[in-house]
Amino acid sequence: MLRLDGATVRFGERAVLDAVDLEVAEHEIVCVLGPSGSGKSTLLRAVAGLQVLDGGRVLLGGADQRGVPVHRRGVGLMFQDHQLFPQRDVGGNVAFGLRMRGTGKAEQAERVRELLDLVGLPGAERRSVAALSGGEQQRVALARALAPRPRLLMLDEPLGQLDRGLRERLVVELRQLFGSLGTTVLAVTHDQGEAFALADRVVVMRDGRIAQSGAPVEVWSRPASEFVARFLGFDNVVAARVTGVVADTAWGKIPVPEDSPQGERRLLVRPGGVRLVPREGQPVAGEPAWTVESRTFRGSHVAVRLRPVDGPALDAELPLREAPEEGAAVGVAFRAEDVVVLGDDLP
């Protein structure tokens, strides 16, 4: 459906998009995830034709879009702050794209009604957009983008300005909606929760390049690099020398999955993979002694920060019953399936 071949955009010397290759299949929902400034909004603008490429190609349905003006690309774009037309009412906003395509009046009204039902705002045609709440504006913007049946729908931080509860609910609704409509979606967000909940495939961007691409579970369980790991919120990263199924680190010897890359590596330990073991007598030679630095109650679990005598702190997630008091001296064991040997960051 959509293909980017070495798409490059430069602002002055800086490459905001650096030879990006990306494919989105028909009916697929792809979420581009990245910190602000990683070039993800520029990616959308380039596909929409709002940003001219300095290199590479954008193909939609196999056709090169070079020289095709924005209004003939047949894509939909939902802006970050919605950009509803203030001088039109809700119905006027949703019908806009249909009017541009010369759809008949009766058909317009029918489609507007259909879409407002779909986004959960039935009968809102005559309402002023200024009087809508943030969530309602978001729904109207979505209905407006969907109305002309774009072949590709792009969403720029679709839920960015909404509060958390609404966001979590809408994400589920959106996924169901796109699934039932069979819409091809390319969304960008900086919120990993949103991306994982919405997408069939997640693309992590960094400095205008793609750092990792894959199904949410895959990206979550096997971050490709330290950047991706840290962006996903994992801070248990440590230098390691991997030999066979054992890694030698400042946190002691850690078991790693089979077939892990060997040699000098960075190692990620998921907090859930840390277990506490009772300390029996004197510490074993070569095993570090751990002290509980802090414990934070997180509802379903307790986040415990462990400090070795020497080396970086280690975060662990423990069931409430097992969590030790602050200052307690403990021993630590690791589960191999929660350990990931990371690849190199891109230069």
Place this chain on the structure above:
Amino acid sequence: MAVPVVFFVLFFAWPVVSIVERGLRVDGAWQFGRFGETLSRPEILDVLWFTCWQALASTGLTLLIALPGAYVFARFDFRGKGLLRAVVTVPFVMPTVMVGTAFLALLGRGGLLDGLWGVRLDNTVWAILIAHVFFNYAVVVRTVGGLWAQLDPRQEEAARVLGASRWRAWRTVTLPALAPSVAAAALMVFLFTASSFAVVQILGGSTYSTLETEIYRQTVVRFDLTTAAVLTMVQFAAVGVVLAVHARTVRRRETALKLVAPEETARRPRGIGQWALFAGVLVSVALLIVLPLGVLVERSFATSHGYGFDYYRALQTPDPSGTFLVPLLGTIGNSLRYAVVATLIALVIGGLAAAALTRRAGRLVRGFDALLMLPLGVSAVTVGFGFLITLDEPPFDLRASWILVPLAQALVGVPFVVRTMLPVLRAVDERLREAAAVLGASPWRAWREVDLPLVRRALLIAAGFAFAVSLGEFGATVFIARPDSPTLTVAVARLLGRPGELNYGQAMALSTILMVVCAVSLLLLERLRTERTSGEF
């Protein structure tokens, strides 16, 4: 972009260049030596100096008096606002000749002030300055007030919450947002007062003379085209410099603004301070604008045997002296027809230019921006005379055509349209257009669907301005209006130029009618605005 350029070249550049050429090229050789010669004459230097400082003083005084007015119109909601807005705009469309006369009746010998307190201000700079404020009050109120009414008051509230005093919040938040439109208004006032003609001629007497009156004197009275051409060039250069400076300052300050519906920002005045400000503005409007207009109306009824409609009745009968071929009442129809056509031309040309200027950037476009303002600062006398000598031969033999008059009038209207629309157009969020484009709107369609509805208010204001200046235009029209269909302003000037109580009274009566016509059309425009927008917000 192409249409405005062609219009501009054909109907402004060509006539002006031709007339300058006629003055400066003798026997096929350019006589640039005449520059130094002319400019070293002390009386010419005096003229230049006076032109400059009176224009600066007039502009300063106008801003001082009119900015509070702009605030009141933008932020306060009160009964009769539309009427009052129309009232303050009326002076702007009065023929300059008439304004001069009205102020003479107020400030001069035997005038109201003379009769009451023995104060006479004619032949002083004060009379000129006050008349200029009278004239340009509406320019500031309309340009600045139009944008002010659409500024989101919550911006100021945000500043207040962050600890800024009321004054500080205004100075740091509102003023910078208004700056482009204040600068635009100030520039217009400066150009108007610098090229003010009849006011200076009548109120300044023989004591004061500006560049404009001097060009007229050299062209029409002394037939010294060479000196006139030199002065025109000087005027050109000066206007060019002013415009360049203006373009620089405005460009640095123009930012995308968040605009809201004007109906949402207006409140009834609250508290002593606001009521005092409101009252102050009303008093200044009464003294400055209503009083001179009132004197004018009064004179139109004051016949030798008490008050009556004698002068009005005389307008319906053919002129006994034969100066006018038709009853004078017919001039009203002529004026209105010309003004409507001129407004349409100005809106099309100015609208296209403004749209092109928002869409494109670059040195060339900015240069064009400034160029469009030139007709405001360049002598109408030169333009009118230039029309006569250039557009009289094929392929543009328009001298006998009625279209010549609206064309000349539109030339003055275009800068208004561009100036009023540009700040608002530039304040439209670019991403709204992008949203429209993504939804399938071509650039032209996006302009129509997104920009136009947002700037409709500005467009109507611009139309009002263009209509008004067309109605009141005198300097160029007097050269090119055909004798069998003179405009109202031309008729007034001719009547004033002739002795006799009847002529004077008829002039006053015609001016009163012009005033009423303007007030009514402006009121209709206001009505149109509220009707159209009330359904949308």
